[in-house]
Amino acid sequence: MRLRVLPPPFYRSLRLQMMAWLGTLLLVVFVVMGYLIYTFLRMHQESLWSAHLQDINRQAVSNIESYLRVYERALRTLSVLNPQDEHTFAAAQQILKEYTAFKEIVWVDEAGRVILHEASGAPIMGNLFTVRQSLWFQTALRGERYLSGAQPVENEGFILLMALPGERGGVLAGVISLDTLQHGVKPYSSDPLVNTWIVDQNGEILVHPDLDWIRVSIREKPLYVGLNLKGAVGWSGRVTGLRGEEVLLVAAPVGETSWIVFSEVPFSRVRSASWQAVFVLGVGILMFIIGIAFWSRWYLKLLIFTPLSNLRQAIGQMERGECNINLNLDREDELGDLASAFQTMFQQIQEREAQLEERHQALELETARRKHAMLELQRMAEQLEERVKVRTAELEREIAERRQTEQELRLNLQRLELLNRLLNVHNPENMLEEMCRVLAQALNASLTLLLIREHSNARLQVRGAFLQGEASLMERMDQQSDALFRVFHGNHNRVSSIAISRLDSQPPFLSELVNLQVEHLLLLRQTPAGAAEAFLVVGRGRHQPFEPVEIQTLEVVASGVLQVIELALLYASLNDELTERRRIETLLVHQNTRDTLTGLYNRRVFEERIGYRAPHTMPVCLIVLDLDHLKRVNDTFGHTSGDEYIRLVAQAIQASVRSEDMAARIGGDEFVVILNGADESAGEAVMQRIQESLQSMLDPQNPVARMVRVSMGLAVSQPGEPLLETYRRADTAMYAQKQAHRREETADYL
Structure with a gap:
């Protein structure tokens, strides 16, 4: 028997397809309308926030400019004074007391030398000159009133240098800490998410509510991606902020300075504030869900429910004998084969369901076993983590103890080094x-x-x-x-x-x-x-x-x-005490060996010298000098004139002998010179030098010089001859010359 099933007439399929396409069109329309309304409201909200931030910037700029005008007026009252006047110092100190924003006031001349310098605390001008070398010569103050440093001054933050020309010459400048302008850039809004700050011409942030974090951040990445701050005057838009989030940024210039005031708000805040946009977006999403439901309903009805309904109707017609299916049967037993085939198929379906049930139970058991294993692993991980914490704490304590021990050992070594160095x-x-x-x-x-x-x-x-x-x-x-x-x-x-x-x-x-x-x-x-x-x-x-x-x-x-x-x-x-004793000993030795009037050796030293009987191989020349008519000089002009003449003779002798020779005063008007290693010609040369030196020292108009003469005698020691004998011969020669001088004076008198 051959079985052939003809499909039913689907006379309603065209209407169902049209309804499905209509649902899809409604879905697209609702989604597009929701997106457009959301975009419009978001742009409106951005414009409102931009206007609000611009108002904040205008008020901040107005405050900063008013501060700067106040500081400038204070400096102008000082610039008309004379920097050299004492009242100028008092005025500068008064300004520092009244205007706490000023850290220092300095007045320099055209060469850059400081004339006046007053500071409210520790001076920072040294750090300022370090940061900006030759500051006065680089700018030359070409009409510029404000010179702000884009680099921080150590321990002082950023500074503002306000400079004005003095009416009495030079340049007057005030150093102002930019931290004092922080209250001038506070946002005029109760929203804590609004930040306002100042940026200089180099893109360096000068004042910011979270300045410490910002200074670290700008070293790691640019301030803003794709934004040229030098051309950002009056700019507003969306950029990527320092924290990596999208922000709405507004910029405004500050008067004659090169600063820019920025205000920002996170863009997520702008979106969250647009509740109308959120409502419209919710309506669009609801329409989207409704459209999906309509579309799914008609599509499923077209593809699944309608064929199943047609099949149920065909089976009912077969049971009632109103079958709309044409069957061509060759033999009656083919119906029995068909029935057995359906029964076999039903049994296979039941067996398949049983297998699926067993598979499902096996999967549940495997899932339970895996959950138990996961809990066990989690418990073991917690135990391992606890052990790691305990071991980490023990290692930290051990490291701390070792560091303390190493520090103590290092200090002990330093003590030993100190002792060793002190012992040396x-x-x-x-x-x-x-x-x-x-x-x-x-x-x-x-x-x-x-x-x-x-x-x-x-x-x-x-x-x-x-x-x-x-x-x-x-x-x-x-x-x-x-x-x-x-x-x-x-x-x-x-x-x-x-x-x-x-x-x-x-x-x-x-x-x-x-x-x-x-x-x-x-x-x-x-x-x-x-x-x-x-x-x-x-x-x-x-x-x-x-x-x-x-x-x-x-x-x-x-x-x-x-x-x-x-x-x-x-x-x-x-x-x-030892130094004092040595000084006294030196003084005593000098008193015992030197003549107090001339500084030459005394008679005691001379006698010890000529009494020394050691044999001498080199010749020794002795010169004996005696001053004629010295008693007459003392009686006529006084002992002061006689002592002065004795000192002149001693100076002439010292200027004529060598350092290894010996000159001594052995009497009131008698001197002796011992020349070591000198012969008779050398002795005569010394005598000649003494006469010439004495003549050069004496004044020819002085009556003492015309009255006194010097008689000298010379003797050279023979080999093995004692010096005492040589002295006697020299003394005899001196007396012979003295007698000759007296005969000459007698002949002149007659």
């Missing part, structure tokens, strides 16, 4: 300097000072080691009118009692005096024997606090310094 120093005063130097290197200190004050409160002994800034320290102390101390190498320095009392009552005065950017200062006070007080001062720079172990080490060293100080004081006193 023999002078206790040098030992104190070496101790200060080692402490400065070990603790990385900016300065290390040891000050010792004696009981008399009149002397302050200083030992110091400076790793940096020694020249600036010396200049600083030279400028102090009531200096606390001055650095010398091993010398005592007298200071006033006022300075010492300031050290006792106000230890921070020491840090102010040194002026080395010292923030952490330790002042250990000791009382060693032999001194009133001793101060061990150790200073460090900023962000370098002292550790507890280092403070303990300093206390141990300070206790050990006591003995070294006592030794140093004892050494200083003994050294002073």
